[in-house]
Amino acid sequence: MLISLEERLLIDRYxxxxxxxxxxxxxxxxxxxxxxxxxxxxxxxLLVEGIIISADKxxxxxxxxxxxxxxxxxxxxxxxxxxxxxxxxxxxxLWNYIGTDRSSHxxxxxxxxxxxxxxxxxxxxxxxxxxxxxxxxxxxKKEAVDSKSKEGSDxxxxxxVEQEEDLSISDSLDLDNQIPEVVVKKDQxxxxxxxxxxxxSTDQDEQVKSNTNKKSSQSKNVAKKLNPMAGLEMVxxxxxxxxxxxxxWVSPINYRGYKFFRNKIILFGIEEPDAVRLFxxxxxxxxxxxxxxxxxxxxxxxxxxxxxxxxxxxxLQGR
Amino acid sequence: MAYLYDLINHMSRYTNPEIITDIQNxxxxxxxxxxxxxxxxxxxWLRRKGVPDDKTPQIFxxxxxxxxxxxxxQRLSIHVDFESYLFNSLEEYFKQERSKSKKQRYVLGxxxxxxxxxxxxxxxxxxxxxxxxxxxxxxxxxxxxxQIAVRYDYSNPVIAQFEVNKAMSRLxxxxxxxxxxxxx
Numbered sequence: 001m002l003i004s005l006e007e008r009l010l011i012d013r014y015x016x017x018x019x020x021x022x023x024x025x026x027x028x029x030x031x032x033x034x035x036x037x038x039x040x041x042x043x044x045x046l047l048v049e050g051i052i053i054s055a056d057k058x059x060x061x062x063x064x065x066x067x068x069x070x071x072x073x074x075x076x077x078x079x080x081x082x083x084x085x086x087x088x089x090x091x092x093x094l095w096n097y098i099g100t101d102r103s104s105h106x107x108x109x110x111x112x113x114x115x116x117x118x119x120x121x122x123x124x125x126x127x128x129x130x131x132x133x134x135x136x137x138x139x140x141k142k143e144a145v146d147s148k149s150k151e152g153s154d155x156x157x158x159x160x161v162e163q164e165e166d167l168s169i170s171d172s173l174d175l176d177n178q179i180p181e182v183v184v185k186k187d188q189x190x191x192x193x194x195x196x197x198x199x200x201s202t203d204q205d206e207q208v209k210s211n212t213n214k215k216s217s218q219s220k221n222v223a224k225k226l227n228p229m230a231g232l233e234m235v236x237x238x239x240x241x242x243x244x245x246x247x248x249w250v251s252p253i254n255y256r257g258y259k260f261f262r263n264k265i266i267l268f269g270i271e272e273p274d275a276v277r278l279f280x281x282x283x284x285x286x287x288x289x290x291x292x293x294x295x296x297x298x299x300x301x302x303x304x305x306x307x308x309x310x311x312x313x314x315x316l317q318g319r
Numbered sequence: 320m321a322y323l324y325d326l327i328n329h330m331s332r333y334t335n336p337e338i339i340t341d342i343q344n345x346x347x348x349x350x351x352x353x354x355x356x357x358x359x360x361x362x363x364w365l366r367r368k369g370v371p372d373d374k375t376p377q378i379f380x381x382x383x384x385x386x387x388x389x390x391x392x393q394r395l396s397i398h399v400d401f402e403s404y405l406f407n408s409l410e411e412y413f414k415q416e417r418s419k420s421k422k423q424r425y426v427l428g429x430x431x432x433x434x435x436x437x438x439x440x441x442x443x444x445x446x447x448x449x450x451x452x453x454x455x456x457x458x459x460x461x462x463x464x465x466q467i468a469v470r471y472d473y474s475n476p477v478i479a480q481f482e483v484n485k486a487m488s489r490l491x492x493x494x495x496x497x498x499x500x501x502x503x
Contacts, residue, residue: 002491005484047490048458050439055459060380066351067358069376
């Protein structure tokens with residue numbers, strides 16, 4: 001039997017808890033005595049609960065739909081790791097990009113000011129020690145180069161000086177924490193050689209020479225026979241060629257010129273020292289570089305090279 | 320048009336008293352607004368407490384519905400701060416879940432595990448929308464017949480009472496057949 005309207009209202013009021021007094025007492029008595037009524041009450045209770053469940057389900061589904069939650073394919077932890085890596089990569093690239101502008105090319109991580117102040121003295125001492133070491137190594141190099149050049153087969157004794165450049169670079173690298181970063185380039189000596197000045201004599205000179213040679217030939221022979229190992233004959237020949245100390249330098253401003261005083265010539269702007277040949281003609285010293293001739297006049301101040309035509313040299317030779 | 324309606328709903332803003340009042344009046348739009356507004360903070364809160372991410376929407380909606388029914392039935396003051404009320408309810412729910420064993424935690428739907436109740440709810444779902452809404456407003460929202468008459472434009476509460484009774488009788492018939500209960 002279906003529940004009637006009045007009965008449904010009564011049961012609803014009981015289920016809501018709004019029955020009281022006599023009504024509630026009568027209801028409870030009926031509930032105890034009437035089994036069908038009890039079944040109808042439980043049916044109404046079931047229907048109400050079912051309606052509430054259905055209402056909640058419907059609303060819940062609609063709410064979940066409106067939230068539109070989707071489980072992400074990439075786990076949250078992985079996302080965090082990826083973000084961290086991305087930030088690190090961006091940071092490194094940004095650091096490198098900005099860091100290249102600095103002249104010292106040094107990147108000081110966590111450079112605390114209080115630390116830098118206190119460590120300056122230590123820095124200075126270490127820098128000095130570095131310089132001393134470099135100087136020592138430079139001198140060793142120099143000695144090694146000297147010994148090598150002495151052993152050279154071409155007869156030229158030369159000194160290759162390289163440490164000056166090294167030192168200047170190392171100075172700028174190591175002392176840049178203290179000294180303001182101003183790089184001053186200096187003149188650099190490439191090589192120092194002792195070159196022979198070839199004596200180019202004229203015809204008259206050669207006649208005189210041949211006479212003197214004839215006169216001295218007898219004494220030479222005697223000397224040779226007496227002591228062949230002494231090399232006295234060679235000494236006689238070398239007298240015709242005088243040795244002069246020649247230094248080849250490079251200027252940062254590409255200066256070309258020379259200085260000739262006492263027994264030393266300083267040449268600036270000569271790129272091929274091996275191609276240089278010196279010869280004397282009529283008390284003038286000329287420098288030949290391939291097919292170019294220059295007159296070197298004794299001067300204690302720097303003078304520019306005076307180019308001399310090959311004809312002039314040959315005419316001098318012809319007189 | 321529907322999209323425009325959704326957009327307007329999405330853009331609308333509610334104050335705290337408006338939220339409480341609208342919930343008490345059974346306006347479901349406010350519930351969607353609240354869910355959109357508070358889902359992300361609640362989700363973060365739940366995640367911090369160690370709740371798995373995929374369980375957070377279900378928990379949030381369950382708590383929100385509980386809150387919705389409470390406000391509807393208890394005639395809450397409009398000056399109650401809804402946000403703190405929601406988070407307090409979440410915390411309470413979380414405490415209850417923690418007191419359970421690990422396997423039973425966050426297993427939703429256990430409240431409605433009774434097969435008979437589920438069967439009745441399915442019977443309700445197959446009803447027409449009008450009947451469903453009428454039944455929901457009477458038994459889920461616990462509206463009086465006067466309120467139902469106003470909401471559904473019935474001329475008087477007696478007609479509302481009659482309509483509700485008719486819907487209930489229809490549902491009862493279906494349920495009895497479904498559950499194979501004899502009609503004595």
